[in-house]
Amino acid sequence: MTGNAPGERSRARIPVGLLVLVLLPLILMPIAAVFVFAFKGGPAAFWKAFTTEDAQFALRFSLLIAFLTAAINAVLGTWASYVLSKYRFPGERPLAIAINLPVAIPTVVVGTSLLLLWGPIGLFGKLLEPLGLQPMFKPAGVLLAHLFVTFPYMLGAVKPLLDELEVTYEEAAYTLGAGKWQTFRYVILPALRGGLFSGTLLTFAHSLGEFGATVMVSGNLRLRTQTAPLYIFAQFEAGHVAEANAVAAVLAALSFAIFFFLLRYSTGPKR
Amino acid sequence: MTRDPGRLAGRLQGALALAGGAALLLYALWPWLPRAGHAARPRTVVFYGFSILGEAMNGAVLPEFARRWRARTGEHVEFITSFAGSGTITNQLTLGVPAQCALLSLELDAERLAKAGVLPPGSWRRLPHGGVVNRTPFVLVVRKGNPKRIHDFADLARPGVKVVHPDPLTSGGANWAILAEYGSAARRSPGPPDQKREAGFESLLGVWRHVAAQAASARAARTQFENGFGDVLVTYEQDVIGDAAKGTLPGEVVYPPSTVLSEHTLVVVDKNIAPSERPLIDALAAFLWSEPAQTLFVQRGFRSVDERLNGGNPHFGTIRDPFLVRDFGGWDRVKKEIVDGIWKDRVMREVGR
Numbered sequence: 011m012t013g014n015a016p017g018e019r020s021r022a023r024i025p026v027g028l029l030v031l032v033l034l035p036l037i038l039m040p041i042a043a044v045f046v047f048a049f050k051g052g053p054a055a056f057w058k059a060f061t062t063e064d065a066q067f068a069l070r071f072s073l074l075i076a077f078l079t080a081a082i083n084a085v086l087g088t089w090a091s092y093v094l095s096k097y098r099f100p101g102e103r104p105l106a107i108a109i110n111l112p113v114a115i116p117t118v119v120v121g122t123s124l125l126l127l128w129g130p131i132g133l134f135g136k137l138l139e140p141l142g143l144q145p146m147f148k149p150a151g152v153l154l155a156h157l158f159v160t161f162p163y164m165l166g167a168v169k170p171l172l173d174e175l176e177v178t179y180e181e182a183a184y185t186l187g188a189g190k191w192q193t194f195r196y197v198i199l200p201a202l203r204g205g206l207f208s209g210t211l212l213t214f215a216h217s218l219g220e221f222g223a224t225v226m227v228s229g230n231l232r233l234r235t236q237t238a239p240l241y242i243f244a245q246f247e248a249g250h251v252a253e254a255n256a257v258a259a260v261l262a263a264l265s266f267a268i269f270f271f272l273l274r275y276s277t278g279p280k281r
Numbered sequence: 282m283t284r285d286p287g288r289l290a291g292r293l294q295g296a297l298a299l300a301g302g303a304a305l306l307l308y309a310l311w312p313w314l315p316r317a318g319h320a321a322r323p324r325t326v327v328f329y330g331f332s333i334l335g336e337a338m339n340g341a342v343l344p345e346f347a348r349r350w351r352a353r354t355g356e357h358v359e360f361i362t363s364f365a366g367s368g369t370i371t372n373q374l375t376l377g378v379p380a381q382c383a384l385l386s387l388e389l390d391a392e393r394l395a396k397a398g399v400l401p402p403g404s405w406r407r408l409p410h411g412g413v414v415n416r417t418p419f420v421l422v423v424r425k426g427n428p429k430r431i432h433d434f435a436d437l438a439r440p441g442v443k444v445v446h447p448d449p450l451t452s453g454g455a456n457w458a459i460l461a462e463y464g465s466a467a468r469r470s471p472g473p474p475d476q477k478r479e480a481g482f483e484s485l486l487g488v489w490r491h492v493a494a495q496a497a498s499a500r501a502a503r504t505q506f507e508n509g510f511g512d513v514l515v516t517y518e519q520d521v522i523g524d525a526a527k528g529t530l531p532g533e534v535v536y537p538p539s540t541v542l543s544e545h546t547l548v549v550v551d552k553n554i555a556p557s558e559r560p561l562i563d564a565l566a567a568f569l570w571s572e573p574a575q576t577l578f579v580q581r582g583f584r585s586v587d588e589r590l591n592g593g594n595p596h597f598g599t600i601r602d603p604f605l606v607r608d609f610g611g612w613d614r615v616k617k618e619i620v621d622g623i624w625k626d627r628v629m630r631e632v633g634r
Contacts, residue, residue, distance in 0.1 A: 067312075069309075070308065070309045070310075070311070071309075073305060073306070073308070073309035074309045074310065077306055125376055129376050129377050130376070130377035131376070131377070135377075144377070144379075146376070146377060147373075147377065147378050147379060229363060229373055229378045229379075230363045230365065230373075231327065231361050231362075231363050231378075232362055232363065233359075233361055234361050236363075246504065247332075247497075247498070247500055247504055248335060248364075248500055248504070249500070249503060249504045249507055264305075267301065271294075271298045274294065
């Protein structure tokens with residue numbers, strides 16, 4: 011499909027071969043191992059492990075959280091990018107750094123700090139407790155953690171596009187009498203499509219696989235707050251390798267599909 | 282490739298991705314969609330337990346209770362459970378996890394909960410048997426054929442032996458293991474208390490010099506051992522005799538001549554129990570000490586607090602000199618004098634050198 015000349019193709023053989031050789035033990039074989047172990051007992055055993063109540067709940071719960079996280083952060087992230095890219099204000103830089111931090115902080119630390127803030131003994135938790143609200147160890151707590159951890163993805167995908175967007179387009183729209191919303195809807199948003207798409211998918215994919223913060227804030231309750239990665243970890247710790255890998259294989263296949271479309275779309279228009 | 286089919290393919294792919302996403306969302310939402318004939322929400326009990334309890338509770342004891350409760354009241358009870366290292370559970374309870382009951386592997390964890398204000402001090406001692414639901418001795422698991430000829434804790438001190446041990450920071454089992462390693466030597470030493478203490482110290486030092494892997498819970502340690510790490514695993518008898526009897530344990534169980542019987546403490550977390558839930562939780566707590574539940578525990582490899590029932594499992598091994606934590610003055614003293622005073626302050630310092 012890449013339209014390379016035959017000569018170019020044979021010249022690629024050695025570097026590509028070398029790369030594959032290095033990536034084999036680093037990345038490719040570990041991925042393959044998930045599938046090998048998931049299907050070790052045959053398709054029937056895989057299906058049995060995959061369809062247990064706990065596994066099904068964990069997978070569905072993870073997907074729901076991922077959908078919600080992606081939807082909320084798509085809006086929140088785009089808005090944050092817009093504000094940060096359009097306005098100049100004192101403290102802009104520290105703020106930009108701060109909201110990019112969540113991908114760099116160890117997720118376990120994120121979980122702990124959320125617990126200490128929203129938990130029954132925390133600053134917000136103490137205020138919420140008398141109202142009967144308690145987000146930690148509930149799905150809401152998991153969502154909070156995922157929103158935090160995946161926030162920078164949208165920013166990273168959308169803000170560069172906004173920074174590049176010529177102010178003149180926006181000004182032209184205003185001069186032509188377009189309102190703020192119209193300008194955003196018909197001028198800015200179309201330019202951001204690629205970024206929105208890849209940012210949302212990245213957010214979704216990360217949320218699906220989030221572990222460190224989730225394990226702290228969820229309480230790891232089966233059939234209530236246990237996400238797919240937590241289920242995999244719990245099953246593996248209990249020595250149930252087949253059960254763990256059945257769900258792991260499905261997660262891996264899903265991520266594969268997500269990144270397939272991500273790459274396809276982000277490189278597609280250039281072809 | 283001409284332009285138009287390419288665009289068509291692109292569109293098709295876009296539609297496919299969209300359809301895939303929609304299907305995924307539908308799949309995720311399915312159980313929560315309002316449907317006719319959907320059963321009313323059952324009553325739920327949140328039950329936390331230490332790591333090795335998982336199968337016995339989820340697979341036997343809790344379903345049996347739910348069956349009996351339903352027969353008696355017509356109500357459907359659903360159990361929401363979580364099993365991890367006893368210390369991990371204790372931390373989660375301190376941070377406010379909504380558990381109504383927890384079965385801890387160590388009374389010390391109950392005391393930590395009392396100190397954190399989660400439980401009234403000593404409340405578990407008012408339960409039957411001082412809160413102790415069941416017991417199990419600490420044993421060694423070695424590779425098939427016992428190639429390193431390990432028969433006692435003292436053998437772990439031999440050069441070249443690699444020990445897989447749970448982590449005392451998060452695992453109650455690891456604390457019991459420390460007491461077993463210390464106590465087996467101290468009890469055998471004929472001398473005065475000082476000499477007994479030194480014998481215990483030497484025994485602990487010998488074991489801990491050879492700890493090659495530490496896991497967060499006893500169950501996780503066992504998984505490490507099964508995945509090929511180490512020559513010997515220190516763990517609960519209950520966790521391994523079931524598989525040993527079935528022949529699925531990748532190793533053999535070795536009974537040290539002298540070892541501790543761990544005692545597992547139930548705590549009822551009053552502040553997480555609504556008045557309407559009180560009868561249900563009280564019935565559950567009482568059920569755990571009833572003969573049917575204790576029999577189920579015995580079948581699943583735990584030793585009952587009711588000695589008469591312990592003949593019910595033919596796989597229980599014999600221990601020449603079993604002992605309990607109260608033989609060493611209870612957990613308060615053991616924690617201060619042995620776990621902190623000897624293991625942490627002396628053994629770990631020596632090992633770290």
